[in-house]
Every structure is written in C-alpha cells, then in structure tokens.
Amino acid sequence: MRNTILFVLFLITVLCGVLVYFIPQTGTYILLSISGLLTIIAVFDSLQTKHSLLRSFPLVARLRWLFEEEREKIQQYFIEDNLNGTPINREKRSIVYQRAKLQKETIPFGTQHNVYAKGYEFVKHSLFPKDHHDVIGETIVFGSDKCSQKYESSIINISAMSFGSLSSNAIMALNQGAKMGNFAHNTGEGGISPYHLQGGDLIFQVGTGYFGAGKSIKGKRVFDEEIFKENAIRPEVKMIEIKLSQGAKPGHGGILPAKKNTQEIADIRKVEVGTQVDSPPSHSAFSNFDEMIAFIQKVRDLANGKPVGIKFCVGNNEEIKQMITAFANAKNYPDFIAVDGGEGGTGAAPLEFTNYIGTPLIEGLVFINKLLQEHQLKEQIKIIAAGKAVDAFDIVKYKALGADAIGMARSFMLSLGCIQARECNLDTCPVGVATQDDDLVKALVVEKKNIRVKNYHNKTIKAVKEVVAAMGKKSISDVHPSDVFRRKKEDEVVSLEEVYYPI
Known part of the structure; x- marks a missing residue:
C-alpha cells in the first residue's frame, strides 16, 4: 500500500x-x-x-x-440521536439552550422515551392540579442553630467551577446572571477572582489547596486565618463550603492543567505560572472528625457566623456514619452538606477516578438523608445535591429523595453556550467557556450570556413549579419519594420510596 x-x-x-x-x-x-x-x-x-x-x-x-x-463533534452532529448522547444527551442540552434563549421549548408528536423500558421514571399527576403561580418553595434558608447569619437562597444554584477551569468571561457571565436571577454562584476551589465580584451572591469554596484561604509553606499548602477572613467577610460571600472531595475525582484533589495556568491565575492562587496545579488529596488543617468539627467552627467564627458546609462525594459508608455520629455527639455540625455524585462533573480527572471511584449521586444523597434523619439533624443540616441535574424532573426527583437545594454546573455551562465539545482540559474550548486562550475567550460575550444564565435559572424554576402543580402539591418541598415512580420491569412499577426507603 x-x-x-x-x-x-x-x-x-x-x-x-x-x-x-x-x-x-x-x-x-x-x-x-x-x-x-x-x-x-x-x-x-x-x-x-x-x-x-x-x-x-x-x-x-x-x-x-x-x-x-473532530470525533466528538461528528458524533454529536451526525450520529447520536436525541437520547443516546453522553454525558448529557441532545434532548437535555436542547432544553437548556431553549430556556436560556427564551425559545419555544415544547415538543411535538409524543415522547421519544421508551416508557416501558426498565428504569423509566415518572411522576403521577393529580385530578385536581394547582395553579403553578401559587406554588411556593423555590427558596431555602441555610443556617443551623450554630449560625448567626442565615442565608435564603434559591433551590437552584451554580455549582463549583473555578476561575482557571472556566474563563474570565464565563465567570463574569455566571456571576452577573446569578445577580439578575437572585441565586448563588459557587466559586470553586480556585479562590475569589475579580470576575466573581460582579454583584452576585457567592458560595466561597475552600478546597484542599486553600487557594484564597491559605498559603504555601515549604511546598505545603496550609490554611491561613487572615487570608481566609479577608475573603470570607466580603459582603458578596454568603456561605462557605469546605470541599473534602468532588465527584469527578474523589480522593484525588483538584487538577488545573498547565496550559490553563496563566500569570493572572497563578497570581490569584499564589502558585508558579505555567505549571500543572494539583491540589492535595486531603486537608492539612484537620485529620480526624474532632479536628474537622473544630475547623468548621473556626471557619464559621472567622466568617462572622455565616453558614459553613462541607462538600464530598460519598465514599466509605462507615467513615460517613462515624462523621455524622460525631456531629451529633458534639452537638456541633456544618450548616449544609453538598453531596456530589461519583459520575463526575466539569473537573478534569483521571479516567479511573471518573469512571470507577465514588458513589453515584442518588445512592449518596439517599444515604446522607437517612443518616441525618436517624440522628435528628435534618432540620439543622441542609443537603445540596449535585449530579447532572438539567430539567425540572431531575430537580423534583432529587428534592423527593432528600435534597433541599440543587447545585448545577454543566447545565449552567450549557446556558453559556457550551456545545459539549469535551475539550475542557485542553484549553481549546471553541466557545470560550473552559479556556484561557484570549482569542477563544472573546467569543463569549458577557453582556449576552449573563441574560441566558438568568433565563435558564428562572425558566427552570417555573418548570419545577408547573410539574409540582400538576402533581397537586402546594409547595416544592411537599414532594416525597412516594411521588416518583420507576419501572422495575416491563409489568412492574414501584415508587422510589419502595426502592430507597423500604419499610
């Protein structure tokens, strides 16, 4: 040849x-x-x-x-159908684009889902549906009895994505959209950049690298009270989230590829420019549950009583049980727990960690909810669920299974114009969302995309209300596992209460 x-x-x-x-x-x-x-x-x-x-x-x-x-793009445009694309299929992506752009979001000629297939899920409507305008419950108050500055938030907020992982324009558009729509924006573990300070409410995430909350001493990242407090008491910061692990790579620590580590990002994170930044797998500030509880209280005090939570992907069940028991015994606890799904998210990660490590969101969410109920802590500790939520059904299902609020990352990336090119770790994002390439970043026009972020949030809240109203409920908080159904096999349908909360 x-x-x-x-x-x-x-x-x-x-x-x-x-x-x-x-x-x-x-x-x-x-x-x-x-x-x-x-x-x-x-x-x-x-x-x-x-x-x-x-x-x-x-x-x-x-x-x-x-x-x-060009394989990913060819597959999206010419091969996959509306339902078989991954990680987020075309039908789900389309509803984000339509809501963000205020386009027609109805579909003709019936569902393309096989409603008799094993695993198909649905809710049942009422013969006496409510008017969705009268449905309440779109906000939630964070803050236990240990917290003096409680925070009322939307039940849908932007999940953790750092400046570095995302571009400056993407961060600005997200934060401005959060301000317009009156919801919260999680900073991710990369610290608070000038692009986060656009007036939107912030959830300041403190990761194992302590970016924006610590410094390097002899090559080791350590927590620094003064540096942390300077950021934590900002008026834009409404809550603090201590990240123990994330669903993309639980037990591994964050990764910022060298290509995306520009001089500006290196200055913000206090690291060497042009190098891959690997966060440690665990915190240096604590190494057991008693120390963790003391650290949570220290952070709460330094933040002048703002709500403080912890984020993790559920791992070893016995460790998690011991942690919740320690909270109960100490009568001191975080104000919220953010449960991340092992199915991963926006973060770049080794293949084995993305595919095979960590409990998927549903099982993790149910497990944490049961433990908090068992220890009578559910009223004190709110649960934020994060894991591929896109549309109103996802949110209703997670709420039914115990979530108080939902953190969404990829969905809000899509509202910015993300085309799921899956080049986030290559610094070549063609639409300027997940890149530090100046020419590509310019493609994302903040003044246009911020409105789409707001639109997507508001339209999704409305859709949640419409679903809940069709179920005959007066409040979004009234949905329960018994209200959501799953086809177990062709001739058998069970409620999620029977699946996850059997008597």
Whole structure:
C-alpha cells in the first residue's frame, strides 16, 4: 500500500509538471506545488519510524488524526440521536439552550422515551392540579442553630467551577446572571477572582489547596486565618463550603492543567505560572472528625457566623456514619452538606477516578438523608445535591429523595453556550467557556450570556413549579419519594420510596 500511494502521488506530480510545461499559468504552478508538497510529506511519512500506520499508509493515515480530533463533534452532529448522547444527551442540552434563549421549548408528536423500558421514571399527576403561580418553595434558608447569619437562597444554584477551569468571561457571565436571577454562584476551589465580584451572591469554596484561604509553606499548602477572613467577610460571600472531595475525582484533589495556568491565575492562587496545579488529596488543617468539627467552627467564627458546609462525594459508608455520629455527639455540625455524585462533573480527572471511584449521586444523597434523619439533624443540616441535574424532573426527583437545594454546573455551562465539545482540559474550548486562550475567550460575550444564565435559572424554576402543580402539591418541598415512580420491569412499577426507603 505504501508503494502504491507513493507511486500515485509521484505520477500526479509528473503530470502536473507536464501540464506546467505546456500551460505555464498560475493555476498549473499551484497544482504542481501542492502535488509536490504532498509527495514530499508522503515520502517523509514512509521513512519515519515513530508511527506504524503512517509508515504503511503515508499521507492517507493523517486523515485518522483529523477525524479523531473532530470525533466528538461528528458524533454529536451526525450520529447520536436525541437520547443516546453522553454525558448529557441532545434532548437535555436542547432544553437548556431553549430556556436560556427564551425559545419555544415544547415538543411535538409524543415522547421519544421508551416508557416501558426498565428504569423509566415518572411522576403521577393529580385530578385536581394547582395553579403553578401559587406554588411556593423555590427558596431555602441555610443556617443551623450554630449560625448567626442565615442565608435564603434559591433551590437552584451554580455549582463549583473555578476561575482557571472556566474563563474570565464565563465567570463574569455566571456571576452577573446569578445577580439578575437572585441565586448563588459557587466559586470553586480556585479562590475569589475579580470576575466573581460582579454583584452576585457567592458560595466561597475552600478546597484542599486553600487557594484564597491559605498559603504555601515549604511546598505545603496550609490554611491561613487572615487570608481566609479577608475573603470570607466580603459582603458578596454568603456561605462557605469546605470541599473534602468532588465527584469527578474523589480522593484525588483538584487538577488545573498547565496550559490553563496563566500569570493572572497563578497570581490569584499564589502558585508558579505555567505549571500543572494539583491540589492535595486531603486537608492539612484537620485529620480526624474532632479536628474537622473544630475547623468548621473556626471557619464559621472567622466568617462572622455565616453558614459553613462541607462538600464530598460519598465514599466509605462507615467513615460517613462515624462523621455524622460525631456531629451529633458534639452537638456541633456544618450548616449544609453538598453531596456530589461519583459520575463526575466539569473537573478534569483521571479516567479511573471518573469512571470507577465514588458513589453515584442518588445512592449518596439517599444515604446522607437517612443518616441525618436517624440522628435528628435534618432540620439543622441542609443537603445540596449535585449530579447532572438539567430539567425540572431531575430537580423534583432529587428534592423527593432528600435534597433541599440543587447545585448545577454543566447545565449552567450549557446556558453559556457550551456545545459539549469535551475539550475542557485542553484549553481549546471553541466557545470560550473552559479556556484561557484570549482569542477563544472573546467569543463569549458577557453582556449576552449573563441574560441566558438568568433565563435558564428562572425558566427552570417555573418548570419545577408547573410539574409540582400538576402533581397537586402546594409547595416544592411537599414532594416525597412516594411521588416518583420507576419501572422495575416491563409489568412492574414501584415508587422510589419502595426502592430507597423500604419499610
């Protein structure tokens, strides 16, 4: 095959040379130049020893790299249907785009879901539905009896995404949209940047790297009370979230690729520019539950009594039980627990951690909810659930299973214009959401996208109210596991109460 390709290219080059000889015009010279260049590349490919495929199929094998590079986009645009795309299918992505742009969001000709397939889920409507305008419960108050500055938040908020992971324009659009829609924006573990300070309410996340809350001492990241307090008492900061782990890579620590670590980000995080920034897998400020409780109270005091929570992906069940028991015994506890799903999210992560480590959200959420109820802590500790929530049904289901509020990351990225190119860790995001490339960042116009962030939030809240109203409920908080159903097999349907809360 190699000889055949080389022979054909050589023959084309000779013919172009003959053509130039008889018709010495610009066009023929261009043809000769192109054919000659392709022949030289093919000869080089056939002689190099690094790539076997190129050696066997010179020049032609380069098409493989092109198609491989564009595989995700080709699959989205030409191969996948509305329901089989991953991690978020086209139907779900479309509803985000439609709500963000205030476009028509109804669908014709019935559902494309197989309603008789195992795993299909639904809610049942009432013969006496309510008017959705009268449905309440779209906000929730965070703050236990240990907290002096309680915070009333929307039940839908922007989950943790750092400046560094996302672009400056993306962060600004998210924060401005949060301000317009009166909901909260989680900073992610990268600290508070100027782009977060657009007037929107902030949940200041403190990760194991203590960016914005600590410093490096002999190469070790440590918590610093003064640095933390300077950020925590900002009026924009409404709550503090101590991140123990995240669903994308539980037990691993955050990763900021070197390509995305610009001088500005390095200055904010107090790290070396152009290097990969790996957060430690665990906190240096505490190493057991008693120390954790003391640290939570210290953080709460430094933040002048603002709500303080912890975020983790559920791992070892016995450890989690011991932690909740420790909270109950100490009569001191966080004001909320953010439960992240092991299915991962926006963060870049090693394949094994994304695919095989951590409890999926539903099981994790139910487990935490049961433990808090068992220890009579549910009234004190609110639960935020984060894991691929996109539409109103997702939110109703998570609320039914014990969540008080929902954290959404990828959904809000989609509202900014994300096309799920899955290049977040390459610094090549084509729409300027997850990149630090200045030219690509400019593609995201803050003054247009902030409105879409607000629209998506508000329209989704309205959709949640409409679903709850159709169920005959007066409040979003009235939904229970017995209200959501799952097809167990073709001729058997059970409620989620029977699945997760059997008597």
